[in-house]
Amino acid sequence: MQHERANKVFEMLKQKDYKVTPQRKEILTLFLKKDGEHLSAEEVYRVLQESHPEIGLATVYRTLDLFAELDVLQKLSFDDGKNRYELNDSEIHHHHHLICLNCGKVLEFGDDLLEALEEQITAKIDFKIIDHKVKFYGYCSGCY
Amino acid sequence: MQHERANKVFEMLKQKDYKVTPQRKEILTLFLKKDGEHLSAEEVYRVLQESHPEIGLATVYRTLDLFAELDVLQKLSFDDGKNRYELNDSEIHHHHHLICLNCGKVLEFGDDLLEALEEQITAKIDFKIIDHKVKFYGYCSGCY
DNA sequence: CTGGATGCAAACTGTTTGCATCAGA
DNA sequence: TCTGATGCAAACAGTTTGCATCCAG
Numbered sequence: 001m002q003h004e005r006a007n008k009v010f011e012m013l014k015q016k017d018y019k020v021t022p023q024r025k026e027i028l029t030l031f032l033k034k035d036g037e038h039l040s041a042e043e044v045y046r047v048l049q050e051s052h053p054e055i056g057l058a059t060v061y062r063t064l065d066l067f068a069e070l071d072v073l074q075k076l077s078f079d080d081g082k083n084r085y086e087l088n089d090s091e092i093h094h095h096h097h098l099i100c101l102n103c104g105k106v107l108e109f110g111d112d113l114l115e116a117l118e119e120q121i122t123a124k125i126d127f128k129i130i131d132h133k134v135k136f137y138g139y140c141s142g143c144y
Numbered sequence: 145m146q147h148e149r150a151n152k153v154f155e156m157l158k159q160k161d162y163k164v165t166p167q168r169k170e171i172l173t174l175f176l177k178k179d180g181e182h183l184s185a186e187e188v189y190r191v192l193q194e195s196h197p198e199i200g201l202a203t204v205y206r207t208l209d210l211f212a213e214l215d216v217l218q219k220l221s222f223d224d225g226k227n228r229y230e231l232n233d234s235e236i237h238h239h240h241h242l243i244c245l246n247c248g249k250v251l252e253f254g255d256d257l258l259e260a261l262e263e264q265i266t267a268k269i270d271f272k273i274i275d276h277k278v279k280f281y282g283y284c285s286g287c288y
Numbered sequence: 289c290t291g292g293a294t295g296c297a298a299a300c301t302g303t304t305t306g307c308a309t310c311a312g313a
Numbered sequence: 314t315c316t317g318a319t320g321c322a323a324a325c326a327g328t329t330t331g332c333a334t335c336c337a338g
Contacts, residue, residue: 019337021293041328056295061328063293077223081303082327098271109265118280127242129282136265138273163312165318186302200320205303207318225328226302 006032009072018066023055027063031073031087038076038084078135098136150176153216162210167199171207175217175231182220182228222279242280 006028010020018024026048031039039047045060064085067073073085098109118129150172154164162168170192175183183191189204208229211217217229242252262273 014338017292019292021337023294042326054295058296058329059294075223077221079219079221079227083223098265098269098273109269125242127280127282127284129242129280131281133279133281135277136262136271136273137275137277138271140271158313161313161317163317165312167319184302198320202304202321203319 009070012070012072016070023052023059024063024066026052026055027060028067028072031085035087038078038086040082040084042082044085076133098138098140153214156214156216160214167196167203168207168210170196170199171204172211172216175229179231182222182230184226184228186226188229220277242282242284 006025009028010025013020013024027044030044030047041057041060041064044064045055045057048055048060064073064075064083068075068085071088074088076084076086078084118132122129150169153172154169157164157168171188174188174191185201185204185208188208189199189201192199192204208217208219208227212219212229215232218232220228220230222228258276258278262276265271266273
């Protein structure tokens with residue numbers, strides 16, 4: 001149920017004294033609709049443009065920042081010069097990215113395998129890990 | 145022996161019909177001197193400025209790009225809006241980064257542990273991994 | 289009604305490019 | 314000599330900011 005998720009976010013906004021504006025609603029709705037995609041500010045802006053031409057690019061940026069801060073979205077960067085955002089899968093259930101060096105396609109994989117690695121690092125180095133980002137580069141099935 | 149490493153790179157440049165210019169020499173020398181540091185173009189530019197004020201920022205960018213392409217340097221991004229470069233430790237001996245969320249300090253660790261992970265991924269997903277970038281976020285010993 | 293949110297345009301930052309000049313091979 | 318490399322300035326892309334206006338609470 002998508003709007004259930006949305007309502008949860010709206011709740012949270014209110015609780016933290018942020019206003020629930022139509023712009024914020026629209027942007028969240030877009031991400032819920034495109035669950036799993038990694039959208040840039042520009043892309044969000046362009047899509048919304050069609051149905052809501054009043055929304056400004058600055059508002060998109062501000063809203064994406066806000067949502068990232070509230071952990072509604074996760075901020076990503078694939079080193080193409082622009083930040084991307086994706087819906088943060090509720091509870092800490094990360095996934096990571098396989099980036100095809102040829103066609104640029106981005107595949108994903110879960111991070112269960114990484115937990116063991118984290119433990120080993122924590123044991124070796126005096127560093128408390130609380131998050132990680134992993135990117136693998138290579139060639140997807142269509143490209144080799 | 146540092147200039148041995150430098151000479152190797154100069155060799156390579158010549159072999160690939162790139163010219164060995166004083167600017168390229170200076171930039172490489174800087175990275176050799178600051179081995180292990182992650183320098184941004186701006187930083188390289190500012191440091192060189194002191195001893196070689198003629199060198200232009202555009203040249204720094206072009207040279208960093210070139211070196212990255214030749215695998216002399218490795219291009220990194222710590223999501224602070226600017227690219228950084230570090231000396232690429234000769235043969236494929238990667239290390240990865242532990243980024244302190246509090247003070248921004250960047251620690252490093254080797255990647256021997258990751259190999260097993262790669263194999264598991266390759267087995268599961270149809271994707272030929274040829275490189276990876278891993279970043280862990282957390283708190284370093286001074287910050288928790 | 290009131291302060292936070294918005295839209296717009298201008299400012300900013302990091303990076304790239306066009307072009308005349310320079311210099312390594 | 315002659316093409317690739319440089320320096321400079323202008324152009325660019327993505328993002329941020331100032332400010333008058335608007336509207337959710």
